[in-house]
Amino acid sequence: MTVGEVAEELGVSKSYAYKIVHQLNDELKRMGYLTVSGRVSRQYFVEKLCYGENTGAAKGSK
Incomplete structure (x- = not known):
């Protein structure tokens, strides 16, 4: 997903979406x-x- 797609999906600004993408990529790099x-x-x-x-909630709800 691009930063624009993340921003649109979450309804946040692109600058905040960049922070989210950066955080997720840092997690992926550590893995x-x-x-x-x-x-x-x-x-x-x-x-x-x-x-x-x-998600845990979805598994337990069925």
Whole structure:
């Protein structure tokens, strides 16, 4: 996802979206993944921001 997509998805400014992307990329780097500045994995974004289907609440609710 680009910074613009992150900003749109969360309804935040692009400058704040850059901070979020940077933080997520730092986490990915510490786990040994290669990252691209200004972009973040959509899968990781969804997972970290609790929008994914695999959150603890979603698992327990069925």
